[in-house]
Amino acid sequence: MTKKITRRTFAKLAGGAAIASTAQLPSFGSNNAIQDRPAPPANTGRDFPPGFVWGTATASYQVEGAVKEDGRGPSIWDTFSHTPGKVNSNSTGDVANDHYHLYKSDVQLMKALGVKAYRFSIAWPRVFPNGDGPPNPKGLDFYNRLVDELLANGIQPYATFYHWDLPQSLQDRFGGWEGRDTSKAFGDYAGYVAARLTDRVKHIFTINEFGAFIEVGYRWGIHAPGLKLTGLRLNQTRHHAVLGHGLAVQAIRASAKSGTKIGLAENITIPVPVIETLPNILAAERAMREMNAQYLTVIMEGKYTDWYLKSEGENAPKFTPEDLKIISSPLDFVGINIYSGQFVRADESAPVGFTHISHPKSHPHAPSFWLLIVPDSLYWGPRHIAKLWGAKEIYITENGCSAADDPAPDGRVYDTDRVTYLRSYLTQLRRATADGVPVRGYFLWSLMDNFEWADGYTNRFGIHYVDYATQKRTPKLSADFYREVIARNAVV
Numbered sequence: 001m002t003k004k005i006t007r008r009t010f011a012k013l014a015g016g017a018a019i020a021s022t023a024q025l026p027s028f029g030s031n032n033a034i035q036d037r038p039a040p041p042a043n044t045g046r047d048f049p050p051g052f053v054w055g056t057a058t059a060s061y062q063v064e065g066a067v068k069e070d071g072r073g074p075s076i077w078d079t080f081s082h083t084p085g086k087v088n089s090n091s092t093g094d095v096a097n098d099h100y101h102l103y104k105s106d107v108q109l110m111k112a113l114g115v116k117a118y119r120f121s122i123a124w125p126r127v128f129p130n131g132d133g134p135p136n137p138k139g140l141d142f143y144n145r146l147v148d149e150l151l152a153n154g155i156q157p158y159a160t161f162y163h164w165d166l167p168q169s170l171q172d173r174f175g176g177w178e179g180r181d182t183s184k185a186f187g188d189y190a191g192y193v194a195a196r197l198t199d200r201v202k203h204i205f206t207i208n209e210f211g212a213f214i215e216v217g218y219r220w221g222i223h224a225p226g227l228k229l230t231g232l233r234l235n236q237t238r239h240h241a242v243l244g245h246g247l248a249v250q251a252i253r254a255s256a257k258s259g260t261k262i263g264l265a266e267n268i269t270i271p272v273p274v275i276e277t278l279p280n281i282l283a284a285e286r287a288m289r290e291m292n293a294q295y296l297t298v299i300m301e302g303k304y305t306d307w308y309l310k311s312e313g314e315n316a317p318k319f320t321p322e323d324l325k326i327i328s329s330p331l332d333f334v335g336i337n338i339y340s341g342q343f344v345r346a347d348e349s350a351p352v353g354f355t356h357i358s359h360p361k362s363h364p365h366a367p368s369f370w371l372l373i374v375p376d377s378l379y380w381g382p383r384h385i386a387k388l389w390g391a392k393e394i395y396i397t398e399n400g401c402s403a404a405d406d407p408a409p410d411g412r413v414y415d416t417d418r419v420t421y422l423r424s425y426l427t428q429l430r431r432a433t434a435d436g437v438p439v440r441g442y443f444l445w446s447l448m449d450n451f452e453w454a455d456g457y458t459n460r461f462g463i464h465y466v467d468y469a470t471q472k473r474t475p476k477l478s479a480d481f482y483r484e485v486i487a488r489n490a491v492v
């Protein structure tokens with residue numbers, strides 16, 4: 001039976017004060033004055049460690065445009081996006097956000113947010129138009145200008161050396177990552193760039209998302225170069241990608257100024273214990289190694305897991321012990337891109353002791369169908385990495401979501417769904433730092449809407465809305481949210 005609460009009873013419950021006017025709002029303290037209440041709310045239980053690095057991220061082909069400028073060579077994404085039917089509405093990155101020309105005002109957007117770091121990627125075909133051979137100094141100059149502009153505005157540059165825009169010439173001559181020569185060319189390019197930028201760039205990510213550009217580009221054919229490899233050819237291509245990473249780590253170490261930190265940015269598959277029991281947590285840790293066997297596990301452990309080699313049988317990649325040493329060259333930090341997770345539970349009858357629980361159809365997701373909402377992934381991802389491999393520094397190199405983002409009549413975008421997503425994910429990240437997981441920073445994907453690969457310009461991920469007809473950027477509600485998070489160093 002529910003008792004009807006009268007206005008009077010409510011006033012009593014609320015501490016005896018009348019609620020008729022704002023001057024006499026109910027108060028729980030002895031002093032009723034509204035001014036004495038803490039405002040803004042305290043950060044208790046929501047704060048991040050001091051010095052936590054808040055940043056935003058983008059990638060060259062997704063924002064730069066200027067694809068024919070200053071001697072840039074073509075990349076596999078130019079070829080792919082210009083092939084009819086490959087990208088939604090046949091969109092291309094020819095102009096994209098014109099960041100190549102608008103980088104100074106884009107740095108001002110970051111400054112207004114208060115970010116401490118910007119993660120951008122270097123277009124390999126700007127620096128080496130053919131992938132190898134003669135460099136193109138004018139191409140590297142763009143990144144010199146960008147880095148100087150960032151530093152002049154108090155923003156630390158974090159550079160990714162490969163975010164999928166492979167020089168077309170390497171695809172034509174070596175089959176891209178199918179060929180070991182591409183791994184070698186990547187190492188050479190990385191050493192060349194590191195020698196010229198590390199007087200100012202102190203953090204380098206070799207490769208962005210092995211698990212995406214190989215699987216989606218060389219296996220599913222949905223991204224450039226649009227191949228559908230299987231069996232040994234696929235496994236060998238995966239091997240060449242991690243080998244390229246290892247060669248790059250070694251080349252960067254050899255040519256960089258001291259104090260340069262090297263890592264990667266991998267979209268690991270994150271097993272989340274479906275209920276946090278000890279057996280499920282241990283099962284999730286076993287799952288973590290197996291679900292990432294071809295990429296992060298071999299990089300961290302210097303060997304492929306027994307289960308991966310066994311299950312691939314004669315299609316397992318061919319490699320030498322020397323390859324494994326190169327692949328597992330020590331890193332200074334581990335970067336992970338986290339959007340979603342996979343629920344698992346312990347299962348003694350399964351080969352490695354875990355079972356993956358498929359999402360029901362009703363599990364909520366962002367407009368991008370693959371982006372299932374699993375906030376706990378931002379807790380378990382870094383925790384698994386610290387626990388399994390003893391990583392001392394971890395960065396969340398991407399996190400964010402797509403949203404409908406229809407501008408309101410006042411021209412602004414009130415992306416409450418993105419704010420809700422970010423708040424719930426960051427709450428889990430904060431749980432990780434509070435548990436002592438050494439997460440040093442977080443890069444929100446993305447600073448602004450941009451070319452979303454095969455989705456073209458649909459599925460916006462930015463916290464700034466981009467009107468592509470005018471190149472005008474407008475902060476969304478999520479930009480206001482992020483500015484507040486940064487200012488308070490806390491989930492808000």
Ligand code: GBH
Nearest residue numbers: 059208209212216220222267370445452461
């Ligand atoms: C990141 O990938 C990328 O690093 C970034 O460039 C991108 O803009 C951002 O996420 C948002 O998507 O078409 O069915 O094959 C996140 C991992 C891997 C998720 C590829 C989408 C393609 C699904 N992505 N995947 S499908």
